[in-house]
Amino acid sequence: MASPVIVVGHRNPDNDSICAAVGYAYLKNELAKRDGTASKLEYIPACLGPLPPESRWILDQNGIPAPRKLPHVHARVCDVMTPDPESISHDASMLEAGRRLRQLNVRSLVVTNDDGTFRGLISTRAIAERYISATDALDGENANPMAVASSLIESLGQRVDDLTYTNVLVLDREALLKEAADDLMASELREGVVVDDDGFAVGIVTRSDIAARPKRKVILVDHNETRQAANGIEEADVVEILDHHRIADVMTANPIKFLNLPVGSTATIVTMEFRKYGVEVPADIAAVLLSAIMTDTVILKSPTATDVDREQVDYLAGILGVDPTEFGLKVFRTRGGEDNMPVEKLVEADSKEFQFGDHTVLIAQHETVDLPAVMAREAEIRQHMAELKALHGYEFVLLMVTDILAEGSQFIVEGNRRIVNRVFNIECPEEGGVWMPGILSRKKQVAARILGS
Secondary structure, eight states, rough: OOOEEEEEOOOOOOOHHHHHHHHHHHHHHHHHHHOTTTEEEEEEEEEEEEEEEEEHHHHHTTTTTOOOESSSOOBBBBGGGGOOOOEETTTSSSHHHHHHHHHHOSEEEEEEOOOSSSSEEEEHHHHHHHHHHGGGGGSSSSOHHHHHHHHHHHHHHGGGGGGGGGGEEEEEEEEEEEHHHHHHHSSSSSEEEEOTTOOOOEEEEEEHHHTOOOOOOEEEEOOGGGGGGTTTTSSSSSEEEESOOOOOOOOOOOOOEEOOOOOSSSHHHHHHHHHHHTOOHHHHHHHHHHHHHHTTTTTSSSSSSSHHHHHHHHHHHHHHHOOOHHHHHHHHHOOOOOSSHHHHHHHTTTTEEEEEETEEEEEEEESSHHHHHHHHHHHHEEEEHHHHHHHHTTSSEEEEEEEETTTTTEEEEEOOHHHHHHHOOOOOOSSOOOOOOOOOIIIIIHHHHHHHH
């Protein structure tokens, strides 16, 4: 069975984070087919939060399944279990059980009920204890060797049910390995059985299985900062990083492929990798990648957009036979519904924490083609921002409401406005915000200036 490699973007995923994971996982699987490693490795796109509307739309439009929602990258029970354990019916004979244990060279067999569900375990230990108990007939003055032989012969005809252990440690396949390990070490038996929701045994875990403490293999896209990565990233084996942000603090045990380029979108880098390795980009993947570049570069209007981005946009648009600007606007319009969008989603869907000296700040961005509709909800937005500041202890929360058509952003700040005022030489009021013409990029025009001040 192929070992999974998770391809995942940052927390509070935006369209680039989702689409880069989908596109790069597809490319890696195609390369695995080419070099013969497909039977060993399977690249699986994942996400750390709900899909943005435009991501869900572009995936649905192209019949691509949504990336798997990933709560963490800690090692799980299913990462070490032996799947599909050997089993035997509860009404089989001990002679059959002994033969199967020997032939399969295993210590235990899963015992099943009549409907195939899990009942318990029969082990070589149980059989050995039964045989040893037969020697009780040799004790004392009236020892009877024939009674021993008779007892042993009788045992061969016993049902498996008679010697089944039922006090077996039952595990959930998604349980954290470090927690299951403690339970396994404390159990009387040296094994645990993984049972699914329907009561069927799907795996078995022994003490030797947990000794190596395996790590889940992960490829990071669109980030390289632990604050933005999946929970448990410190325990994972990060094998690659593709990003277009500043180099941060993700640590690896070994040298890896770390492709970090000053371009407007991680999807741009993924597209370049397709072309570098001569892998054809199918139309559905081309649509996904093009949507990500257009949203992350604000239809190539952002100062983060480069000639490299434009080249990849032309390449992908050529595959699809579309006008890239019209395509990008169509993607942006799928967001919609800003008059009734939950305020949590409006503010937090594309938000990132940054360390600023001894403080942590939250910089959020909401891109729109209808700025008045967003600003009509300013009081509600500010209240939610203030709640976030108090809950997480942020020095300030800054929301950029970016008008794609007008090519600028309205700054709304809750918390220590003095920092934002000083960095941008503005005066943020308590209501109304400040219009910042030409400010489209959180990374290059806002976060970089604040963190570098």
